[in-house]
Each structure stands twice: as structure tokens, then as C-alpha cells.
Amino acid sequence: MIARMIAFAIAAGAVVGAVVFAGIVGPVQAPAVAVHEVSIMPMERPIACPGPLTVPVGDVDAGDPDLDSTPTERERRIWPDGATTPADGGDGVIIDAPVATSVERVEDGDIAGLAALTCQRAMSDQWLVGGSTALSSSARLVLINPSLSSIEVTVTLFGAAGQVEQRPVVILAPMSQREVLLEGIEAEISSLVVRVESSGAGVVAALQDSRLDGFQPAGSEWVMPVATPAESLVVPGVGVAAGEVEADTEADAGTQTPSVSVLRLLSPEGATVSLTLVTAEGIVPWGGTTGLELAPGVVTDIEVPSGVFGAVEVSADGGVLAAAMSRIERDAEGGTRGSLAYDFSWVGGQDHRDGVARSTVAPGGSVEFAVYSPTTATFVLTDAAGTVVVEREVAARTIEVIEVDVPAGTVVSAQGRFAWSMRIAREPGFVTSLSPVLTGVSELTVSVGLAPYAPVP
Incomplete structure (x- = not known):
């Protein structure tokens, strides 16, 4: 009995002491911190x-030149000319220039x-x-x-069924190149x-x-990174421009797909999307493209009306990614009469609202700017020296096609709330596109303050 009374007294004393101590010390407060805004210029x-x-x-010798996979005639150039450093483990190059362009034409073979x-x-x-990693395609x-x-x-891969479970991790040594055939993953x-996604200083990625x-x-084409998910995007230069189709349409009628x-869309978190197709004449009717529901992580393809060349406006209530593939046909060199071969181009969606200058490099000859x-x-449009290459008024919500002939290696830039791409068409029925990129770095604002650890009672 005496032991119980002593234990109770000790416990009561501890409670009273804690209450008194808390009243003296009070709640623990972190000291005020003086925060300074500092601007830094990234490298x-x-x-x-x-x-x-x-x-x-790989190279396949079928014993018949018409069936060989290996190209026998090809040409590739990188502009502007300048110092390049080979990347170990591949044929990629690291370039000492603010902007550069790679253009390649393969005349024959599978690619x-x-x-x-x-x-x-x-x-x-x-x-x-x-x-695509479907049959007869390679990524x-x-x-x-x-x-x-x-x-x-x-x-990470995404398709019509959503995100693929397998997510391979690739380690790259300094100044090196690695390749991954995505059909081997899924x-x-x-x-x-x-x-x-990468650690460290980041990685340069491109998809063949x-x-x-x-x-x-x-056809073969390079797919380059697009703008990060945004609620408003424009894909400029979608469709087949006049004079780009080289096939004998009468001989080919009904034999193959024209x-x-x-348009390809993906919303990582899901979104409701509305699409508008505009041409040089203005808005073109496009049924069933208002209030489209995009499930999270699910890729959706939507066919664009044929016979037009323009831009697609993408408006959504959540972040969306977009790009468009345009395909043209030409008469095949081998095969049966009426056989067609194809080529195509990819153009990514652009978030043009920032009005920041973007640049690319012209390969020379006649090109079209959409x-x-x-x-x-x-x-x-100006060159590297600031000289005006072309100046043109563009009406609201239209696409203006501007033909320009400049020397190979000319850096071209434009500033303002424009979405634009360069379209390159070469006979007989070859096409590709170049999208401009940011060439400089922007100042970053960082909040800096000295703060001691909060006291521990």
C-alpha cells in the first residue's frame, strides 16, 4: 500500500513538473529566416x-537487289560545319554550336x-x-x-493499353551513346x-x-522530344502539301492506302481535349473532336481530315502531349505494277505562349515554313547575324506557308507567339520536317536563407 502511494506521488509530480516546464518554455518556434532572391545563370x-x-x-543479303535490306545509296549532313566530338559506343556526335541540324536521305533498302x-x-x-513497335515497324x-x-x-513506354509495366534502366558512361530497340521491350x-528520365546532367534522346x-x-523518320505536358498546344505543318504526292494515282487506285x-495524344494524368484544324483559309470542320476524354497514360490516335495542310490546335483541362504524322506515297522502284512506297514526317506539339525565340538550321535549297x-x-525569320530572311503577316488562327531558299547551314530564328516548323520535300515523294528549339539558357531565381536548426527542449 505504501509502495503504491509513493509511485502515485512520483507520477503526479512528474505531470505537474511537465506542465510547469511547458508553461515556462512555451511551444518550440523556429527562428525567423531572412530570405534573399538570387538570380543565377546555368551553364x-x-x-x-x-x-x-x-x-x-541488321544487313540482310536476300540475293535479289530489290529485296536487300541494306541501303546502297545514302547521304547525310550535319549543319553548321564545325567541331564535333564522337560519342563512344555509336556514331552520334557532340557538337560545339548553339544549334545544329542533321538531315539524311536514304534512297533504297528497308529504311x-x-x-x-x-x-x-x-x-x-x-x-x-x-x-511503333507493331509488325513491320521498328522503334x-x-x-x-x-x-x-x-x-x-x-x-517508360506508353501505348493504347496504357503504361507498359517493364521500365528498363540504361547506364551511360561519359561522352557515350547507347541504343535500345523498343520492340524488344514490348x-x-x-x-x-x-x-x-535521367539522373545527373541529363541525356539527349531521339527515336528512329x-x-x-x-x-x-x-519511310524512316526521327522523332524528337516535344513540349512538356500543357493545356494549350499547336502542331504546325500537318497534312500533305500541294505537289508532294508523286504516285501515279490512276494506276494505284484501290491497291494501297493513300x-x-x-494526330497522337497522351495525357499523363488524364484530360478532356478539344481539337481545331486550321488551314490558310481558316478553321476547317472536323467532327467529333470536341470534349474528347483522354484516360491517364493511354495513347490515342485521331485521323486528320485528308486533302488539307494546316495546323492542329489542342485545348485541354489538363496537361497533354501531342504530335502528328503525315505520310505521302510515291511509285515503288520494285514490285508489281502499281506498288507504292511511302515516306512520312513527325511534327511535335508546341507551347508557343511564352513567345521565346526558337531556332533551327536550314539544309539549303527550297524549304517551306508552316x-x-x-x-x-x-x-x-532572321539569320544568325539578325538579318531578316523573310517577313510575312499571318492572320489569326490560320497557317501561312512561306517558301524560302537559303544557303545550307543558315541558322534561322523567330520570336513571338508563333508555332512553326520547316518542311522539306524532295522528289520523288520524300518528306521530312524540322522543329525549332530553344538555343539559350534562362536565368533561374533561387531563394536563399541561413536558418539554424530549431531548438530541441
Whole structure:
């Protein structure tokens, strides 16, 4: 009994002491911190270009020149001319220039086509909208690490069934290149979107999209990263421009699929989307494209009305990614009478609302610029010296096609709330597109403050 009374007294005393101590000390407060806003200028990251197009299955000698997979005639150029550093483990190059372009034409073989891309800076998170791992297609992901430190890259695939469970991790040594055939990860994804996330200073990523139609080449093109998910995007340069179709349509009638354009969409978190197709004459009717529901992580392909060349406006209540593929046909060199071969181009969606200057490099010869503006404005294209290359008024919510002939290697830039792309068409029935990129770095504002640890009672 006495022991119980003593224990109770001790416990009561402890409670009273804790209450008194709390009243003296009070609640623990972190000291006020003086915060300063500091502007810093990040270092410019190097740009890199992937190597040439390759035959995904390797060189195959079929004993018949018409059936051989290996190209016998091809040409590839990188502009502007300048110092390049080879990437170990591949044919990619790291370039000492603010912007560069790679253009390649393959005349024959399985990967015949005209392919181009504006070379990229390394990024830590990027999306590539395009490609296919379905039968007769190949998606070759090229990764380049232009930094002096090793990096770890995680690759995530998305298709019509949503995100693919397997997410391979690739380790890249400094100044090196690695390739991944995505059909080896997940086959039969006809509508593909790829997310590439990396540690460290980031990675340069590009996707080779190559296709066959039976024994005939159906085109090869580079898919480059698009704008991050946004609620408002524009895809400029969608469809088949006048004079680009080279096939004998009477001989080919009813034998194979004609030229088509497809818009590809993905919303990582899900969104409701409305689409508008505009041409040089204004808005074109496009039924069933208002209030489209995009499930999270599910890729959706929508066919664009045929016979038009324009831009697609994408408006959503959540973040969306977009790109469009436009395909043209030409008479095949081999096969039966009326056989067709194809080529195609990918153009990514652009978030043009920031009005920041973007640039690319012209390959020389005649090219077309497809320019969109949300309001009536004057589009001014300049070269590296600031000299005006072309100046044209663009009416609100239209696409203006501007033909320009400039020397090879000319850096072209435009500033303002425009979405634009460069379309390159070469006979007989080869086509590709170049999208502009940001060439500089922007100041970052960082909040800095000295704060001691909060006292511990």
C-alpha cells in the first residue's frame, strides 16, 4: 500500500513538473529566416546528334537487289560545319554550336526515306511522341550522354493499353551513346509514346521510326522530344502539301492506302481535349473532336481530315502531349505494277505562349515554313547575324506557308507567339520536317536563407 502511494506521488509530480516546464518554455518556434532572391545563370549544356539511320534487323543479303535490306545509296549532313566530338559506343556526335541540324536521305533498302531533326541539348525529363513497335515497324531509341559524368536513364513506354509495366534502366558512361530497340521491350504497340528520365546532367534522346509495307519501304523518320505536358498546344505543318504526292494515282487506285495524317495524344494524368484544324483559309470542320476524354497514360490516335495542310490546335483541362504524322506515297522502284512506297514526317506539339525565340538550321535549297499564330501578327525569320530572311503577316488562327531558299547551314530564328516548323520535300515523294528549339539558357531565381536548426527542449 505504501509502495503504491509513493509511485502515485512520483507520477503526479512528474505531470505537474511537465506542465510547469511547458508553461515556462512555451511551444518550440523556429527562428525567423531572412530570405534573399538570387538570380543565377546555368551553364549551357552541349548539344548532340544521333548517328545515321540503321537497319533494325541488321544487313540482310536476300540475293535479289530489290529485296536487300541494306541501303546502297545514302547521304547525310550535319549543319553548321564545325567541331564535333564522337560519342563512344555509336556514331552520334557532340557538337560545339548553339544549334545544329542533321538531315539524311536514304534512297533504297528497308529504311529508304528522308529524315531530319534539330539536334538537342541534354534534358533530365523528356517525352517522344511517335513511333511503333507493331509488325513491320521498328522503334530504335538512341541515347547520348554529352557530359563528363555517368548517368542513369529510365525508359517508360506508353501505348493504347496504357503504361507498359517493364521500365528498363540504361547506364551511360561519359561522352557515350547507347541504343535500345523498343520492340524488344514490348512488341505490338502501334501507337507509341516514350518517356526518358535521367539522373545527373541529363541525356539527349531521339527515336528512329522505321516502317515497311510488305516488301516496300514505308519511310524512316526521327522523332524528337516535344513540349512538356500543357493545356494549350499547336502542331504546325500537318497534312500533305500541294505537289508532294508523286504516285501515279490512276494506276494505284484501290491497291494501297493513300496519304494519311494522324494526330497522337497522351495525357499523363488524364484530360478532356478539344481539337481545331486550321488551314490558310481558316478553321476547317472536323467532327467529333470536341470534349474528347483522354484516360491517364493511354495513347490515342485521331485521323486528320485528308486533302488539307494546316495546323492542329489542342485545348485541354489538363496537361497533354501531342504530335502528328503525315505520310505521302510515291511509285515503288520494285514490285508489281502499281506498288507504292511511302515516306512520312513527325511534327511535335508546341507551347508557343511564352513567345521565346526558337531556332533551327536550314539544309539549303527550297524549304517551306508552316507558321501558325493565334492572333494576326507579323512573322519575322532572321539569320544568325539578325538579318531578316523573310517577313510575312499571318492572320489569326490560320497557317501561312512561306517558301524560302537559303544557303545550307543558315541558322534561322523567330520570336513571338508563333508555332512553326520547316518542311522539306524532295522528289520523288520524300518528306521530312524540322522543329525549332530553344538555343539559350534562362536565368533561374533561387531563394536563399541561413536558418539554424530549431531548438530541441
